[in-house]
Amino acid sequence: MNFSDGQRSGAMAVLIVALTFYGGTLLSQQWPSLLREVPWGKQGTRTAAIEIALGSHHDGVYFVTTPEELATVLRHTGLSERLPAPLRQELYLLRKNAYRVSLAGEVMTLGSLFAASSLTLGLTVDLNSASLQDLILIPGIGEKTATAIVTYREKQGPFRDLSDLKQVPGIGNARLRRFSAYLQVDNF
Secondary structure: OOOOHHHHHHHHHHHHHHHHHHHHHHHHHHOOOOOOOOOOOOOOOOOEEEEEEOOOOOOEEEEEOOHHHHHHHHHHHOHHHHOOHHHHHHHHHOOOOEEEEEEEOOEEEEEEOOHHHHHHOOOOEEOOOOOHHHHHOOOOOOHHHHHHHHHHHHHHOOOOOHHHHHHOOOOOHHHHHHHHHHEEOOOO
16 A cells, blocks of 8 residues: 555654643643642632742742642652751641742742732732732722722731721722732731
């Protein structure tokens, strides 16, 4: 049986596509918790985003819901031994919805994910730690309202609940409903 050049090229293309699909299937089964779909807007109460920013090929944002998934991410990124014990213990508590592991010189630090990154990922921003610039990024909060929130927080102390925002001049029920989906209050 003789095959034309076109038939051989077509068969080769089908073979390459099939092998690519098969390889992708094997890869996704090998690392299921690391290659999961990004949970845009459906994080749930226990999903945490952890940004690794250490200047390595493992840098990125990882989503975890359990300490076991966190352990997998730490092993995958090489942080299970490198991350200092106090920082590792804080991270395992998963008390926040967003963390950032980075280097300050030679010192590894654990902090909050930048507000712009949190909002881009569909995560909320902590009302008590948000700066004026962070608050301005939130839809429905302009510079004037952000200034009023920061001023109120400096005078009255941290907010205990999002409903406390109604005490800030210019914020009523309607405005609070507009931007409350972007905010949270960390209580710890």
